[in-house]
Amino acid sequence: MEFLQHLQYAFKIGLDPMNLLAAFMGCVFGTLVGVLPGLGPSASIALLLPVTYYFTPVQAIIMLSGIYYGAQYGGSTTSILVNIPGEASSVVTCLDGYQMARKGRAGPALGISAFGSFIGGTVSIIVLMCLAPPLARMALRFGPPEMFSVMFFGFTMIIYLAKGSMIKSLMMAMLGLLFGCIGTDLFGGGIRYTLGIPQLTDGLDMVQVSMGLFGISEVLLILEEEDLGKKDIQRTRMRELLPSRQDWKDSAKPIARASILGSFLGTLPGGGPTISSFISYAIEKRLSKHPERFGTGEIAGVAGPETANNAACGGAFVPLLTLGIPTTVVMAVLLGGFMIKGVTPGPFLITKSPEIFWGVVGSMYFGNVMLLVLNLPLIGIWVRILKIPYAILFSLIFLFCLVGSYILNNNRTDVLIMVTFGVIGYLMKKFEYPAAPLILALILGPQFEKYLGQSLIMGEGSPVIFFSRPISSILLIVAILLLVSPLLLRWGREQRSRLSEESGDDLA
């Protein structure tokens, strides 16, 4: 009964005309972002954050959320038609989707991708509705030590699952926490590390940092590497748009599995659309009666990953809305969006601002329907947009970043800081340091310090307080084990190879 009441409330807010319009704008822009390689949902949400000043909190969050799940739909279009993934979560779709397009089956590939995304998205919304209220109630019992430990655990997962070297990820997390110290100390009220720049008194704005790290740096890298000419888009005849009965039969189980997998993986820190799509592909290949067909145009290789990446979007909202913990970079940027609108996601969100929580949930239902309806007929338009040479497109991305950072506070210092972070982001990519831990740490840093300080005061200066409370101690122990596990594994491998050498010498 409670579930139905919540659903009714969610639909009531979601059906508000202005909220529907916000969802529509988010979905369209998200799809466009997904179609265009190079501009991901993180950068796009960051670019649109200044624009949301003119919306109410509910409308703003609905629009930004729409960009997130809309981008997953759009990413599959270029993967299938051009063999260029629009988003990281659509990389796997290239493997079989493009092969289907080459065989003249782009229509069913796009169709099953859209339907699978819709089903996955819907299942994840139901998971969100079922999990979020009880999790929020449990989280009400969390004190500062538990909140600190949850954040620590979240950082650890992001670091553990980040690409490349773990030590570099840890370093970037530290740097992000240090950047978070710039400005006014929340605890003591002192001003730190502002270098005499008055605009830094309130700290670094994550909009400037995100636009610089993701938007500007990405463009700089592309300018360095590519020829900026027109992209060769393979013209593919779309004989039919809707999947056949056999396509549905082959896709039904992958879609069902991927919906559940993605929804739950999305709730985990470090999980999210990209990892969900990869794991789904691996599972479908393992379970398939014809694994050798994967990579040659197998529809299950499209249905599974595309369903999983959309399901993960809904799942990712669970920890964000109930605990205030973002589990991916995009969620971290979205958290910034909440804060700009004066909304604090966490255990009190459902009780103090139910219209925001249920508004997001309701709009996701309608957003998914809009995306399903939009994507198939508008494919021709998205393909035309892809034909805009990057030599022109990059200047528009620059312009959007510049104006977006200026209108935050009508201050040119913000623009200069944003460009500087663009240079930092470019150097980070060249030196192979991941940006995700940095941005997450920057956003959560002030809260992290606050909970640490409060916990130490509660424990009279002793860190034992973190291990004297069960939830906090479990989270911290798991996090510490994850951090030291690579060292332990390496030590184990060295021991094993030494033992096998010794036994080899004995035999000799």
Next chain:
Amino acid sequence: MRDRDIISSALCIVVAILFCAGGLKYGLGSFSRPEPGLYPFILGLIFIGLSMALLFTSLKKKQDAIRERFFPPREKAYRLVLSLVFLYAYGMAMDQLGYVVTTFFFLVGVLRFVGLQKWKTVLTTSFLATLFSFLLFVTLLKSQLPKGPLGI
């Protein structure tokens, strides 16, 4: 990658030392009564430790067999340098010249000298993009963007 790791870890050590120095300046206090500098000081120490670990592991590695170029070749490097010049110039000039003029000339600059587009494309795209962004940000969204000496 070895050389890049050595350079980047050394840079990180310098940054961490600066943060630690700042922390000392703001005062450390104690764990039960922390002052503003304690938290960044501890973070800085951890950052130094991690950077040194990376530095030492990189120094122990053998020199890379194939050394990849760090900076792009000259014909691509100029695009980066010019882009940054235009980006910073935009930030500096907007308050003086106004949004419309700065935006138009910025687009002309990047499209012509970085994107290497023909003048017809440069002028058309710059004009349309400036107009569209003006309508979006100023007319529709009522953003307070600066006006220059020409009143626009």
